[in-house]
Amino acid sequence: MQKAKKREKIFQSVKEPKREHLIPLLQEIQESEGYISPEAVKALGQFLRLPASKIYGVATFYNQFRFKPIGKYHIQVCRGTACHVKGSSSVMQTLAHEFHLKPGETTRDGLFSLEVVACLGACGLAPVVSINGEFYANMTGPKLVTLLRKLQRKETQNN
Numbered sequence: 001m002q003k004a005k006k007r008e009k010i011f012q013s014v015k016e017p018k019r020e021h022l023i024p025l026l027q028e029i030q031e032s033e034g035y036i037s038p039e040a041v042k043a044l045g046q047f048l049r050l051p052a053s054k055i056y057g058v059a060t061f062y063n064q065f066r067f068k069p070i071g072k073y074h075i076q077v078c079r080g081t082a083c084h085v086k087g088s089s090s091v092m093q094t095l096a097h098e099f100h101l102k103p104g105e106t107t108r109d110g111l112f113s114l115e116v117v118a119c120l121g122a123c124g125l126a127p128v129v130s131i132n133g134e135f136y137a138n139m140t141g142p143k144l145v146t147l148l149r150k151l152q153r154k155e156t157q158n159n
Helices: 002-012 019-033 038-048 052-061 081-085 088-099 141-158
Strands: 073-078 112-117 129-131 134-136
Touching: 002 019, 002 038, 019 038, 019 052, 038 052, 073 088, 073 141, 081 088, 088 112, 088 141, 129 141, 134 141
Parallel strands: 073 112
Antiparallel strands: 073 129, 129 134
C-alpha cells in the first residue's frame, strides 16, 4: 500500500497526463520503488490511458529500467574495452563461482544483485566495479570477494 501512495504522489506532479510523460514517470517510479513492478505498470497505464504492452515496449527498449527488485548492494561490473582487456571477465567468473551470481540475478538473501554494464566511464581505473554508485578501481576477483564478504559481515552484525 505504501508504494501505491508514493506512486499517487508521483502522478500528482503531472498536471495533464500525456504519453510524453511515460519515461520520466517510469524513472521516478523506479527511483522510488527500486524497480518497475507489474502493479506500477498497471497504475501507470491507467494514469496515462496506455495499455501495459505500450509501457513494457518503451521500458524494455531502454536498459536503465529493471523489472525485478535489486539487492541491497547493486554491483555493476564494467565490460567496456579497457575493463575487458584488464580482466573484468575473471571478476565475473569469481562472482559466479563464489556467490552463484550471474548478470541480472540477485542472491537469495537479497543482499547482492549483479548488472553488467557496457561502460562505467572510468577506463583509466580498469577493471572497474561500482557498488551502489561507489567505484572500486583495479578490481580483481579476490579483491571483490574480500569486499563483498566484509559487506556480508556488516549486514550480519546489523541484524
